[in-house]
Amino acid sequence: MRLRLGVDDRLLAIFLAACCVVGCIAQPGGKTPAKPKPGAATIEELSYQSCQARDRAVADALDSVASRIDAGEIKYDAPLQTELSKSFLVGDATPEDKRLSAAMVKVLSPGKVFDATETSKALRQLAAGRRRAGE
Amino acid sequence: MSDEGLGLIISDDHEATINGFDAVPLTFRVKDLSSLPAAWESPIEVMNQQQSNACAGYAGAANFSHRQYVETGELVKYSPWFSYITSQRASNQFLGRDGGTSIKSVIDAATNDGCCLESMCPRPSRYSTTLTQDAIRDAAAHKHIGGVVDLRDWDTVIDWLTDLRSVVIGTRWYSTQANVHDVETKALGSGGAFRGYHARALIGWATIGGVISPRVLNSHGGGWGTNGRATIERELWDWWKRDANFFALGFTDINERIPKRRDWTGFNWTGGATPDWVRGQT
Numbered sequence: 001m002r003l004r005l006g007v008d009d010r011l012l013a014i015f016l017a018a019c020c021v022v023g024c025i026a027q028p029g030g031k032t033p034a035k036p037k038p039g040a041a042t043i044e045e046l047s048y049q050s051c052q053a054r055d056r057a058v059a060d061a062l063d064s065v066a067s068r069i070d071a072g073e074i075k076y077d078a079p080l081q082t083e084l085s086k087s088f089l090v091g092d093a094t095p096e097d098k099r100l101s102a103a104m105v106k107v108l109s110p111g112k113v114f115d116a117t118e119t120s121k122a123l124r125q126l127a128a129g130r131r132r133a134g135e
Numbered sequence: 136m137s138d139e140g141l142g143l144i145i146s147d148d149h150e151a152t153i154n155g156f157d158a159v160p161l162t163f164r165v166k167d168l169s170s171l172p173a174a175w176e177s178p179i180e181v182m183n184q185q186q187s188n189a190c191a192g193y194a195g196a197a198n199f200s201h202r203q204y205v206e207t208g209e210l211v212k213y214s215p216w217f218s219y220i221t222s223q224r225a226s227n228q229f230l231g232r233d234g235g236t237s238i239k240s241v242i243d244a245a246t247n248d249g250c251c252l253e254s255m256c257p258r259p260s261r262y263s264t265t266l267t268q269d270a271i272r273d274a275a276a277h278k279h280i281g282g283v284v285d286l287r288d289w290d291t292v293i294d295w296l297t298d299l300r301s302v303v304i305g306t307r308w309y310s311t312q313a314n315v316h317d318v319e320t321k322a323l324g325s326g327g328a329f330r331g332y333h334a335r336a337l338i339g340w341a342t343i344g345g346v347i348s349p350r351v352l353n354s355h356g357g358g359w360g361t362n363g364r365a366t367i368e369r370e371l372w373d374w375w376k377r378d379a380n381f382f383a384l385g386f387t388d389i390n391e392r393i394p395k396r397r398d399w400t401g402f403n404w405t406g407g408a409t410p411d412w413v414r415g416q417t
Contacts, residue, residue, distance in 0.1 A: 058406075075206070075207075076206065076207045076208065076393075076394050076397075077208070077394070077396050077397030077399070078207060078208020078209065078394065078397055079205075079206065079207070079208055080397075081208075081397060081399075081402065082208070084402075084404075085403075085406075088403075088405065088406030089406065091406070
């Protein structure tokens with residue numbers, strides 16, 4: 001028995017065949033893109049974390065100075081100025097700050113040829129992290 | 136007679152006195168020395184006892200000035216002569232002649248009589264026991280010692296000093312110590328002729344070969360050491376420790392003079408200002 005196909009059926013078959021061809025051609029060839037390592041943060045994220053950690057460290061240091069004033073250990077302006085200045089510097093030495101530094105060194109290492117694209121991209125990420133922390 | 140004045144008397148009960156002072160509690164040791172600056176010392180003025188035997192008075196007064204600077208940030212000159220004469224009175228020894236004094240007497244005098252400003256009781260041209268009523272009144276309002284601790288152990292004295300506290304030491308003094316420039320080595324601290332015992336103040340620290348070591352202020356004028364100061368090598372300290380008459384004492388309190396208020400105009404409230412603590416350190 002001969003199967004009779006209508007016009008609509010033929011068009012549908014052609015369409016499906018075309019989809020199959022297009023689908024095969026569109027398959028990605030070669031390697032799949034590398035997934036980011038778990039835990040590896042972008043410079044923007046490291047910048048954000050560094051700012052947060054800096055603020056936390058400075059806040060802790062200021063609390064500590066206030067406690068020492070309450071305890072009568074700091075009684076005069078000169079040692080207070082020194083202690084406050086030291087408190088503000090504490091924020092420059094957090095583990096988050098070191099991780100950010102390590103990430104930045106990969107881009108701005110003195111041994112590397114200056115790469116304008118990479119450098120400006122890293123600085124923009126750095127700025128974006130700080131901006132986010134300041135929101 | 137030495138070229139420089141000394142004058143530290145080792146009394147018969149010296150050893151018992153030194154051993155009678157409290158040890159520093161073990162819980163005091165909480166600091167991470169690696170985070171400290173390589174050197175720090177208070178910028179108090181070096182003085183000169185000349186040929187007098189008032190070294191213990193000078194060491195005591197330097198200690199009070201050091202403590203005042205740390206507490207208030209102000210340089211105040213306390214009177215070594217007042218400390219010397221009141222300590223002679225406290226012990227009733229040698230009062231009436233320039234025969235020196237013991238460290239216990241200096242502590243007793245600083246505890247009971249206090250210490251006045253240098254301007255109220257400068258060193259007289261000739262030995263004199265006269266103290267004015269103004270000086271006595273001023274001193275009584277500024278008593279300097281609430282407690283005393285024994286700091287002969289090297290690690291303990293370093294902890295004490297890096298906590299910006301004050302120390303008086305009493306050591307043997309040899310003729311070669313006049314040749315100290317910046318580091319007081321064992322060779323210089325134990326060579327030549329033995330001259331007697333000498334009291335000095337420790338006012339900070341410096342680093343020798345990676346080792347944080349005490350910075351001493353002498354009372355032989357700015358020509359000794361580096362502007363009257365030197366860094367004590369550990370080997371010399373360990374050698375001193377073998378001497379029963381050696382002492383290193385920490386003082387725990389001060390009735391400081393109220394300093395002037397600081398101007399806060401321009402203070403950077405978000406960081407950037409470099410404190411004295413950090414400035415000039417390498």
